[in-house]
Amino acid sequence: MSPRNYFSFTPLLPSPTCGTVEARSIVEPIRNIIKKKNGQIQFREAECVKIDATNKKVICHSNDDTVLGKTEIFLDYNYLVIATWAQVNTFNTSGVIGHCHFLKEVEDAQKIRRSVISCFEKADLPNNLVRITVVQFGDHILNMFGERVSTFAEHKFQRDGIKVKTECRVLGVSEKEIVVKVKSEGIVSSIPYGMVVWSAGTGTRHVIRNFMEQIGQSKRRFLATDEWLRVEGCDSVYALGDCATIHQRKVMEDISTIFSAADKDNSGTLTVKEFQDVIKDILVKYPQLELYLKNKHLRSAKDLLKDSQGNDMKEVAAQHGTYLARCFNHMEEYKTSPEGPLRFKESGRHQFRPFRYKHFGQFAPLGGEQTAAELPGDWVSMGHRSQWLWYSVYLSKQVTWHTRVLVVSDWTRRFIFGRDSSCI
Secondary structure (H helix, E strand, O other), rough: OOOOOOEEHHHEEEEEOOOOOOOOEEEEEEEHHHHHOOOOOOOOEEEEEEEOOOOOOEEEEEEEOOOOEEEEEEEOOOEEOOOOOOOEEEOOOOOOHHHOOOOOOOOHHHHHHHHHHHHHHHHHOOOOOOOEEEOOOOOOOOOOOOHHHHHHHHHHHHOOOOOOOOEEEEEOOOEEEEEEEOOOOOOEEEOOOOOOEEOOOEEEHHHHHHHHHHOOOOOOOOOOEEOEEEEEOOOEEEEEEHHHHEEEOHHHHHHHHHHHHHOOOOOOOOOOOHHHHHHHHHHHHHHHHHHHHHHHOOOHHHHOOOOOOOOOOOOOHHHHHHHHHHHHHHHHHHHHHOOOOOOOOOEEEEOOEEEOOOOEEEEEEEEEOOOEEEEEEOEEEEHHHHHHHHHHHHHOOOHHHHHHHHHHHHHHHHHHHHHOOOOO
8 A cells, every 4th residue: 555656766866856867767666566476466556544553454545536535445454564754854943844845755856856957047047146055953964974974075065166054953944045043153144045955854754653642652753663573562563664663672671581591490690501502592682782792893792701801773674674575474484483582581482583684884975976985894985986886786776677777778868968957
């Protein structure tokens, strides 16, 4: 069930805004994908407006109005997977919704492209000019990257004539200007604009917020799930993507239960053998412990038994989807032969291994055929070489060969003929 009959490859959404690729090149009809899959899969183009967790029902409205209004659809479920995108977070800033562009959907990219072209056409008239300003609340742009990448991006923007205003809070957006306040100085000023693109975090959609209130999660920002992506307080509902967050329990919260399960002879102490028998299950259920060991340069948990002198959590959703698909495909098999870690509070093992995110790095295209990349192993690359790496990675992540061919065709056409600046 989806309000749109296509999937869009969101990492390439900025590309249609500047004419690098066409919007149709990064979308694939859902029914084309379904035809290539085995099993009975049905798709309905409708928007979910309410989830009834008590009666296990989903209430949806069709996209098209009829004489009697929108068609209401009721669906019963045994298992429900929620994968809605989060909406833009405006932080209740005055004027943002009415005057700013967002970039969450393909339609947003098309609107931005038309506005960009319109601004450049106006700037070509006498007594007009082009000025690009980046307003950042923090002390650096790209603060999810390391300092090297942030500094490189700021210097490149400076060379390109792009003004970067850091430590600035947007107080409001009017029809012609943005009102900002410099945090360090307390000075309030205004910036005139032709168009504004707002990119300041994500918020929870109304349908998800309503569901969270039903299951006792009203005080959270996002849906909380366990390590198996099950929504806490609702075992038959799963959530993935940026509408949810995994509530990872801390080892110390369960340390007494873990100790009791490991102490098989009830001696009150753990032998080396008892510790080694339980440590694998601990690492699977609490992946943060393995990250800690790596930070402390310990090869494995067994190294904790040695002399410790000198030793003092748009890719996440894809991994969520792959994990859940595997769980559902092997559900019957693993009921009798569970693959998960030991249940420390109960007997037996968990049915599945918990979800574990694998970080493959991140990219930040900076324009001018330059990209900054941070890859596993603390490997950082910036410049033209990283741009070609970016091309190859995102081309390989396209959903089908159809979109791969279209994207390559658009890139090639742009290299040969330049960007299409027609305002259509």
